[in-house]
Amino acid sequence: MATAEEFEGPTTELLQTLIRNECVNDGTGDTGGETRNSDTLVQYLEGPGVDIETYTPRPGRDSMVARIAGSDPDAPSLCLMGHTDVVPVTPSGWKEDPFGGELIDGEVWGRGAIDMLNLTSSMAVAFRQLANEGFKPKGDLIYFGVADEEAGGVWGAEWMAEHHWDAIDADYVLTELGGWSSMSPDGVRHITVNVNEKGIAWRRIRVKGTPGHGSMPFGADNAVIKAAEVVRRLTEYRPSPLLDDVWAAQVASMKLSDEIREALLDPARVWDTIASLPTPIARTCHAHTHTTFSPNMVDGGTKTNIIPDVVDINVDIRTVPGTTQEDVIGHLREALGDMFDHVEIDTLQSSNPTSSPFGTGTPLWDALEKHTQVAYPDAQLVPGLIVGGTDARFYRERGRTAYGAGLFSQNVDFATFGSRFHGHNERIDVESLGLAANFWYHIASDLVG
Structure with a gap:
């Protein structure tokens, strides 16, 4: 052996x-x-x-x-x-x-x-x-x-x-x-075993405008400008957090003050608390507790002097456990507000969140x-x-x-x-x-x- x-x-x-x-x-x-x-x-x-x-x-x-x-x-x-x-x-x-x-x-x-x-x-x-x-x-x-x-x-x-x-x-x-x-904090070594996985809901958001000459932009129906507003709204969107038993176990193992750990388990305070943490920690905490929206690719326009009529935004959406693909549409409707009915949304890749049983006796x-x-x-x-x-x-x-x-x-x-x-x-x-x-x-x- x-x-x-x-x-x-x-x-x-x-x-x-x-x-x-x-x-x-x-x-x-x-x-x-x-x-x-x-x-x-x-x-x-x-x-x-x-x-x-x-x-x-x-x-x-x-x-x-x-x-x-x-x-x-x-x-x-x-x-x-x-x-x-x-x-x-x-x-x-x-x-x-x-x-x-x-x-x-x-x-x-x-x-x-x-x-x-x-x-x-x-x-x-x-x-x-x-x-x-x-x-x-x-x-x-x-x-x-x-x-x-x-x-x-x-x-x-x-x-x-x-x-x-x-x-x-x-x-x-x-x-x-x-x-x-x-x-x-109490001197116990904790080793992470991942038992859950977020879902994937990659979406392409197509924004349409009206083509025109780039030398006369005033009042133009410019798809790039509308796409920028889509990206802004996605970036500022705050979905409800998922603060489950797995998250509670992670929080208990973190080297943070009791006050911060308590706030990270409070739906009313978790977002602002995450925002107050150093960026590497905040990024991890946010991803573990929220469905996330990351606009990572933008494609549109044909020439510098032509006002674009189509812009595509590829968004990497990762869903927390319990979220369905139908819920994703609800998130986008809430995030985009009055713009939702004026864009086209296509699915690039989808898989639901998955979980496995864990704990003593498993x-x-x-x-x-x-x-x-x-x-x-x-x-x-x-x-x-x-x-x-x-x-x-x-x-x-x-x-x-x-x-x-x-x-x-x-x-x-x-x-x-x-x-x-x-x-x-x-x-x-x-x-x-x-x-x-x-x-x-x-x-x-x-x-x-």
Whole structure:
């Protein structure tokens, strides 16, 4: 049985290889090249006791599934799911080669080191270790190396769920994001396990005007000016907050005064209280408690001297748990007021918020809580909400329990994690790699063994 320290070397080496494979997904159909990482994982995991299949929704974009079959078809199954693609980089902003995978002062540098090749590699190492030991589980243990997470899973988890659900189905699923820790005001270490995820409601708002000559703008029906007012209203809109039990648990773990923590749980005071906090904290608190509206793309006009008659605004809307797609229309109607009936709204992408059960008595939660104690005795798990999107939603939509989890060293708190996520100089310390691999190893042994 390997220790966390013994897991560090093989996890570091596999992570370096995955980074160097440069599977960059820019959101278009033929980028990603995840077959390179899929092939690496197949080669790493193949061996006695492991069944492996690859799946190709389009050339170069393979996902792979490895399985250690269980002896009891009625026993619960576990899937360790890690995506194999990464987001693009701006090389000029990096101190080191973003695809060099270099080990510098105990940290592996490169795009994907945080999101999420560290977990993809540590999960694979834990899976391989169990196979090498001749692990004979009661329930199936599945490793799912999936493509296209960074573009919403169209050619990855979504495609697999629609076309090969039996290959990836599991009662319990572990994937990103989670595992960072912090010390609460009372000196207790809290480790976040994300059990909920906000929904996606991307919308295109089309604003129309009347074309004319740009030299005579007075009184013109200019679509750009109207679009600017749409953006202003969206920016100033204050939807009602969601202050649920998950948010209350997060607030209890924050290093804030009792007065501020109390205000963050008060619907009448939460917005103004958030506004009073330092921007990095305020941004996080706002995203966790409100449906958000971010106008991120504007397209319109044909020539500098022509008053534009059409402007499109793409808005990234993220919905809190309990919000339906119909509710989104209600939000937009309230935010835009009298302008709502004078714009056209199209759906770009939609998925509802998803949630999984948690707490003592939930087998997956109990397993994570137990094995967190190996690295951090007396630490407490805190349920959290993912404000972005992950592949966990494809499992939750089908009634499976899926958590965003992990285990990092004390060097990786939420601020550190967040600053490196999709950022310059992304990197992860090897201690975290060993802790995570050891974490997955023992959870799998307990849950399906």
